[in-house]
Amino acid sequence: MRKLLAAILVILLWNACKFNTGNKKTLPILGSRQTATKMVNGQSVTDTIYQTIPAIHYINQYGDSVTNKNLEGNIYVADFFFTTCPSICPIMQRNMLNVYNAFKDSAGFKIVSYTIDPQHDSVPVLKKYADKLGISGNTWWLVQGPKDATYTIAKSYLVSVEEKNPAGEYIHDGFFILIDKQKRIRGTYDGTKAEEVSKLIEDIKMLKAEPASATSK
């Protein structure tokens, strides 16, 4: 009974928040930012430079290389996992499948799942995992690359990943990160919570509808 009350409260709060953001149709830009002043036509103009995702060089489950070029002009969702993860990954994959199913037929959208155990998660291992997950085509890439690079990217995504704990498990946040076409972070969502992932799906729709000019401010 108490749970029910708590659930109702959460729903009410949730809706209250939604109501607030209802008339504000853009997502915030997250991460650090700097300003740069340059001269344009003899006038000084100040630009805001937002944190963007660094260049990547990875290999996906098909053995194809994945760089920023392959992601250019795409909105994408990133997360971190490893195929032998016993704890939160199955929940994350279950939730990410909802995102995949919502957008697998729409152009300009991708999901990039970085493995944090590249030693075990080779290309054939990733392919087999993708098959078992029931994903095909080029919407959802499971990618592997150097561990240091993955850690650096994780940091730039505001996610923390760590070395194996004594039980031999990796510790990592179950966050889904939403990246826009300009490689800026527009949202982070707890990938283990179905409600947050529903919000992610709504936010992707909003981001897809965002006009190119609105993103420069």
Add this chain to the structure above:
Amino acid sequence: MKLKIIAGIGLLLVILIVSCQSEEQLEFDRYYSAGSIVYQSRCQNCHGAKGEGLQALMPPLTDSAFLKANRALLSCSVKYGLNGKVSISKKIFEGQMPPNDLAPIEIANVLTYVTNSFGNKMGTITSQQVEIDLRKCR
């Protein structure tokens, strides 16, 4: 007056019947509700809130025929993990279930929950039965 006595006896009888029935039912309820908590914390991430599994990665727990046929082996699978090929709901799964560090009573709880949820109906799996089954693990 007579009516009151008859009503009283009737009431007593009803209470008696209900309490006799509920001895077993009570045990089942205890196992089942404790089991649902173990399930949520230890199994649900892989097997899903409705025992639906996850694509071809995690098998569903809805194959009553499999569970019935393997009733005596379930404790071992939960305690020591399971790998190799298993055929569930006409699909082959080849994954790895990690071992679970659970006491016999917790295993009994969770198995009672699983084998009486998601369309399964196998009655109580008691802690005594789990201990017997665990002695025969390979």
